[in-house]
Amino acid sequence: MTQRYVIIGNGxxxxxxxxxxxxxxxxxxxxxxxxxxxxxxxxxxxxxxLNGTVPEKLLFSRSDREYASLGVRRTVGRVSxxxxxxxxxxxxxxxxxxxxxxxxxxxxxALRPDLPGIDLDGVVTLDKLEDxxxxxxxxxxxxxxxxxxxxxxxxxxxxxLAARRVETHYLMRGERYWASVLDPRESELVEGRLAEEDIQxxxxxxxxxxxxxxxxxxxxxxxxxxILPCELLAVAVGIQPRVELAREAGLETGRGVWTxxxxxxxxxxxxxxxxxxxxxxxVTGRRVCDSLWSSANDQGRAAGASLCGAGTPYQRPAPLNxxxxxxxxxxxxxxxxxxxxxxxxxxxxxxxxxxxxxRLDAFAVVADSGADQxxxxxxTDRITGAVVMGDQTLSRPLQHLIRxxxxxxxVRDRLAEHPGDLGKLVDTLGPGLGAR
Amino acid sequence: MRAMTRSANGGxxxxxxxxxxxxREALVAALVVxxxxxxxxxxxxxxxxxxxxxxxxxxxLGTPIADSHCLTCGSCVARCPRGTLRFEAxxxxxxxxxxxxx
Numbered sequence: 001m002t003q004r005y006v007i008i009g010n011g012x013x014x015x016x017x018x019x020x021x022x023x024x025x026x027x028x029x030x031x032x033x034x035x036x037x038x039x040x041x042x043x044x045x046x047x048x049x050l051n052g053t054v055p056e057k058l059l060f061s062r063s064d065r066e067y068a069s070l071g072v073r074r075t076v077g078r079v080s081x082x083x084x085x086x087x088x089x090x091x092x093x094x095x096x097x098x099x100x101x102x103x104x105x106x107x108x109x110a111l112r113p114d115l116p117g118i119d120l121d122g123v124v125t126l127d128k129l130e131d132x133x134x135x136x137x138x139x140x141x142x143x144x145x146x147x148x149x150x151x152x153x154x155x156x157x158x159x160x161l162a163a164r165r166v167e168t169h170y171l172m173r174g175e176r177y178w179a180s181v182l183d184p185r186e187s188e189l190v191e192g193r194l195a196e197e198d199i200q201x202x203x204x205x206x207x208x209x210x211x212x213x214x215x216x217x218x219x220x221x222x223x224x225x226x227i228l229p230c231e232l233l234a235v236a237v238g239i240q241p242r243v244e245l246a247r248e249a250g251l252e253t254g255r256g257v258w259t260x261x262x263x264x265x266x267x268x269x270x271x272x273x274x275x276x277x278x279x280x281x282x283v284t285g286r287r288v289c290d291s292l293w294s295s296a297n298d299q300g301r302a303a304g305a306s307l308c309g310a311g312t313p314y315q316r317p318a319p320l321n322x323x324x325x326x327x328x329x330x331x332x333x334x335x336x337x338x339x340x341x342x343x344x345x346x347x348x349x350x351x352x353x354x355x356x357x358x359r360l361d362a363f364a365v366v367a368d369s370g371a372d373q374x375x376x377x378x379x380t381d382r383i384t385g386a387v388v389m390g391d392q393t394l395s396r397p398l399q400h401l402i403r404x405x406x407x408x409x410x411v412r413d414r415l416a417e418h419p420g421d422l423g424k425l426v427d428t429l430g431p432g433l434g435a436r
Numbered sequence: 437m438r439a440m441t442r443s444a445n446g447g448x449x450x451x452x453x454x455x456x457x458x459x460r461e462a463l464v465a466a467l468v469v470x471x472x473x474x475x476x477x478x479x480x481x482x483x484x485x486x487x488x489x490x491x492x493x494x495x496x497l498g499t500p501i502a503d504s505h506c507l508t509c510g511s512c513v514a515r516c517p518r519g520t521l522r523f524e525a526x527x528x529x530x531x532x533x534x535x536x537x538x
Contacts, residue, residue, distance in 0.1 A: 045478030048517065058479030061492060293476040322474050322518040329519060370447065392519050396471070 003028045005307055006089060006097050008079050008245070009105035010034030011043065012293055013274025013300035015062055017103050018072045020304025028308070030071065031097060033089070035078040038129055039064050044293055044351065046132040047153075050160025059129070079106075082249040084267045101269050101307045104246055104257055105300065108239040108275040108291060108350075110153075117210030122217030123233045126153055126350075135234065139164040142231035146171055146220050148207055149236035150178045151349030155190070155325050157234040162199050169200045169228060171207065171220075179340025181332065181356045183364065186373060186389060187340075193326030207233075238349050239291060241276045254278055256289045261313035263303040271307055273299035281316055281355065288354045290319050295353075318385070318403050319353035322395065328371075331395040332356055334385030334402045336377055356385075367420035376419050381409040397426040406430060466523040467502045468513060470495040474520040481512035481521060495520060 005021050007014045010032050018030050040062040048054040067074050077091040088098045110125035112118050122142075124135050135157070139145070144167045147158040154170070155177075162168040176187035194201055206223040210233055219229045241256040252258040252266040256278035263271050263279065274296040278287040295316075302314040318334040335358040348354055362377040362384045372390030376383055376398075382405050388395040401408065408415065411425045472495050481491035487505045491512045494501045501521075513521045 042477040042479065044476035045480075048478050048480060053515075054478060054480050054483050058483045061477035061479060061496070294473045297473075320473070322520075324517050329517070331519070395519060396522075 003308075004098060004100045005030050005103070006099035006101075007032045007103045007105060008034075008082075008089065009103075009107055009274065009276075010036065010040055010074060011105060011107050011274055012296040013107075013277075013303070014103065014105035015040050016297045016300030017105065017273060017304035017307065018067075019070060020301050021308055022070050022072065024305060024308040024310050031073045031075060032067075033075050033077050033079060033091065033097065035076070036128060036130070037076050039074070040067075041129055042293075043128070046126060046129065047156035047160065049132050050126075050135060050156065051163040052160075056129075056133075079245060082245055082270070084249050084251075084270060087269065099269075102271070103303055103307060104265070104270065104272045104276060105274045105296075105303075106242040106245065106276050108241045110236065110350075111238045111240050112235060113148075113207075113237055115207060115210055117212050117217075118235075120210055120212040120217045121215050122231055123210060123235060125235050126157060135160070135232075136164070138232050139166050142166050144169070144228075144230040145232040145234060146207075146228060146230045147234045147236070148173075149238070149349070150174075150180075151236065151238075152321075152323055152325060152351040153349050154234075154236035155194075157236055158194070158199050159197060159327075161232070161234065162197050166232065167200075168198070169202060169230070170194060171202045171205050171222075173204070173206050174340065175203050176340065178338070180338055181336060182338045182340075182387070183366070183375060184340075185366070185368060186330075186338070186375070186387060189328060189371075189373060189389060190326035193328060197327070236349060239275070239352075241278070241289060243276065246270075246272065246276075254287065256287075258287065262306045262311045263299060263314055264306060271303045273303040275350075279314060279316055283318075284358070288316075289348055290316075290353045290355070291348055291350050292319055292321055292353060293351075294320060319355050320399060320403075321351050321353070322392075323351060328389050329392055331386070331388040331392060331398070333387075333395075333399055334377065334383075335362070336375070336385040336387055363416075365416055365419040367418075367422075369420070374419060374422070376415060376422070378408075378412060378416060381407050381412070383408055383415075394422055394426075397422075397430075401426075401429060466508055466525055467500070468506065468508065468521055469524045470501065470521050472496060472498060472520075474518045476518060478517070480515050480517065484511045484515050486511060491521070 039060050041059040042061050045059045079089050080092045081090050088096045090096050110127050145161045146169045148171045158168050158170045177190050207220045208223050209221045211219040217233050219227050243253045246257040247253045257272040259272050259277050265272050275291045281288045305311040320333045322331045337357050362379040365376050367374040375387040377385040383401050386398045475495045
C-alpha cells in the first residue's frame with residue numbers, strides 16, 4: 001500500500017526529509033505544505049541579499065522542477081490544525097490532507113518585544129524572504145535606522161542597512177556584543193569593525209517605546225528619555241519555535257516540540273525536525289533547540305528515515321556555525337560560553353545554538369594575534385569547544401577534534417600554555433588533519 | 437601609532453601575497469573541494485563563477501567541482517562566507533591528499 005507522507009514546512013528540514021523519504025521509498029506519496037508562495041530558498045542567504053552581495057534569484061536553491069523530478073508535491077497553504085486521531089491536517093482554506101506519517105518542520109519566528117508602538121509600519125524582523133524585500137524597500141527612503149538585539153541576525157541587519165547607505169545605530173542593552181557567547185576580546189574585535197562600517201554603536205541602552213507619526217516609525221525613545229529619530233527599527237531579540245500547531249494537537253511541547261532520539265513526538269505517527277524541534281543532546285542528556293541550517297538538514301535526514309521506519313537514533317553533533325560577524329569570518333563549535341550576561345537576546349536567535357552558552361568542565365585558553373583570535377575550551381582529555389575568528393586554517397581540524405571527541409591528553413599541557421601551537425600539533429592528533 | 441599602522445599594513449600585504457601565491461599554486465595543480473555541512477545554499481559561489489558553473493549544486497549533490505570548465509580561479513573559494521570551499525591538490529598533477537568531496 002502506498003504510504004502517504006505530509007510535511008509541514010518548506011525549509012531545509014522539510015525539504016531534506018522529503019528527499020530522504022523518496023530515496024528510501026520510491027512509491028511513497030510525498031507532499032510538502034508551506035505558507036510561503038515562493039519555491040525553496042536559502043534563509044541564511046537573506047543576509048547577503050540585504051547587504052547586496054547576492055541577487056534574489058540566486059537564493060532559490062531547490063527549484064520546483066527539482067521537486068517535480070523527485071516526485072515531491074509542494075502546495076501553498078497555512079495549516080490551521082493537525083488532527084492526529086483522524087490522521088489529517090486541515091489547511092486554512094478548508095482543504096484537508098490525509099497522512100500516514102506526518103513531519104512538523106515549521107521552523108521558528110522572530111520575537112517582537114512587548115513595547116508601545118511595536119506594531120507601527122517600519123518595525124521589521126528578518127524571518128523570511130518577504131521581510132528582506134520589505135527591508136530593502138524601506139531602506140530606499142529611510143535616512144536613519146535603529147537595530148536592537150544580540151546574536152548574528154542583529155548584526156546582519158545592521159550591516160545590511162549600513163551597506164544600503166542608511167545611517168545605522170546599533171543599540172546594545174549590555175556593555176558588549178553577544179556577551180553570553182563571545183569573550184570580551186572577541187566582542188571588541190567585532191565592535192571595532194562595526195565602527196569602520198559606519199555603524200554607530202550605543203552601549204547600555206534600551207528602547208522604551210517606538211514613536212510613530214501617521215502610523216509609521218519616526219523615532220525610538222530610550223530608557224533615559226532621550227529620543228533617537230529613525231524611519232526603520234529592525235528587531236532581532238530572539239526566536240520562538242512555532243509550537244502552536246503541535247501544542248493544540250495535544251503533542252508534548254516545551255520550548256520546542258519534544259522529540260525522542262528517532263525525532264518522534266509524543267504521537268507515534270508524528271515527527272518533528274529543524275528549528276521547531278527540541279532534541280536530546282547525547283552529551284548532556286538535556287533537550288536543546290538549535291537554529292542552524294546544518295542541524296536542520298541533519299534532522300531532516302534523520303526524521304525522513306524515521307518516517308519510513310528505517311531510522312537510526314539522531315546523533316546530534318557538536319553545533320557548528322561559520323559566519324561573518326562584523327566582516328570577520330568566525331567559526332563557533334561546541335560549548336563555548338563567553339561568560340557574560342545575556343542582555344540582548346531572550347534566549348536563542350537564528351544561526352544560534354543553546355549549547356554555545358554552556359561551558360562544560362573546561363577552561364578557556366586564547367591565542368590572540370591582532371586581527372585573528374583563537375579560543376579553545378580545554379576539557380580534561382578533549383577540546384569541548386572553540387571560537388576561530390579571522391584566519392580559518394584551524395577551523396576544519398578543530399571541527400573534527402571536537403565533533404569526534406579526539407583524545408588530546410598527549411598535547412593538552414602544551415595547548416594550555418601555547419594554544420597557538422595547535423596548528424603544529426594537529427598532525428600528531430590525526431592523520432591528514434593538518435591538510436589544507 | 438605609526439608603527440601600528442605600518443605593521444597592520446605589513447600584515448595585510450603578507451596576507452595578500454600569501455593568497456596570491458596560493459592562487460597560483462592552485463592554478464597549477466588543484467581542484468575545488470567542498471564540505472557540504474558548512475553550506476547554507478546562499479548562491480554566492482554560483483553567482484561569482486566567471487564560467488557559469490553552478491558550484492552550489494555541486495556542493496549539495498556531492499559531485500566534484502572538477503568540471504572541465506573550472507579555471508580554479510578561486511572566486512568561489514574566496515567569496516564563500518562560510519568557508520565551505522577550499523583548494524585541494526589534484527592527484528592528477530601532484531601527489532597529495534585525496535579529495536574528500538562534499
